Amino acid sequence: MASRGVVGIFLFSALPLLCLELRRGIPDLGVKDLILLCGRIFLLLALLTLIISVTTSWLNSFKSSQVYLKEEEEKNEKRQKLVRKKQQEAQGEKVSRYVENVLKPHQEMKLRKLEERFYQMTGETWKLSNGHKLGVLDLPEEPPETADEVVAVALRCPSGRVLKRRFFKSCSSQVLFHWMMKIGYHISLYSLSTSFPRRPLEVEEGWSLQDIGITMDTVLNVEEKDQSN
Structure with missing residues (x-):
């Protein structure tokens, strides 16, 4: 549509030239002159068509390159987002492994030492053992103070x-x-x-x-x- 509009514009601009040539050449216009005039007009139209074709092709290629560049930018942005997401996930996994394998055992060991120190000070180190099976320990009923023996x-x-x-x-x-x-x-x-x-x-x-x-x-x-x- 754009190329047709341009051709129309060029044709419309060529009409005054055609009229001028016809006006100057009417008194002595012959068959040869008419043929030369038509040839000039067709040559001008061919030249204009070529210029328009080249210009339109260049504009289309420019638009295509712009669309291609925009698509490439969007693809690159998506790839960068995906790479950043994977890097963040990998970093999160490293942090989780560090907390689970290093930080948490270190804190547990520290708490264990504090607990050992506390029970050593209170004399209740038995609480640090793995425990013993006591079974059922029945104590006899406590006798009254006034009882004998x-x-x-x-x-x-x-x-x-x-x-x-x-x-x-x-x-x-x-x-x-x-x-x-x-x-x-x-x-x-x-x-x-x-x-x-x-x-x-x-x-x-x-x-x-x-x-x-x-x-x-x-x-x-x-x-x-x-x-x-």
């Missing part, structure tokens, strides 16, 4: 607290270790010792509290065993 026993724990309880003297001596484990100190990590003189408490199965020498109110110490042995 009763002895009061106090356990001085590593944390500093002191627990007291009454037992019949005829109770099995094993009840002392059951009591110690029931309050959280396992016999694999802790032992009982007398206060004065300070010596490990000797307990045998079948012995009563009276048999091991506990015949009056007594204070026993809960002591942590030496794990190096």
Whole structure:
């Protein structure tokens, strides 16, 4: 459509030239002159057509190159976005692996050390062990203060607290270790010792509290065993 419009414009501009030639050549116009005039006109039209064709082709190629460049820019932008997205995902995976494999274990180790230090200060290092199966530890019912043949026993724990309880003297001596484990100190990590003189408490199965020498109110110490042995 654009090329046809241009041809029309050139033809319209050529009409005055044609009229001028016809006006100047009317008195002596012959067949030869008419042929030459038509030849000039056709030559002019051919030249104009060539110019218009070349110009239109150049404009179309320019537009095509512009469209191609725009499409290439859009493709490059999409590729760059995809590359950035992949880089961000890879960076996120690296951060996740670092947190999971380095930072998290380091924090857990730090918390573990703080926990160990705390329980060492409170004397409750038994809480750091993997645990022991205690089973069911039944303690006999505590007798009243006015009952006969009763002895009061106090356990001085590593944390500093002191627990007291009454037992019949005829109770099995094993009840002392059951009591110690029931309050959280396992016999694999802790032992009982007398206060004065300070010596490990000797307990045998079948012995009563009276048999091991506990015949009056007594204070026993809960002591942590030496794990190096």
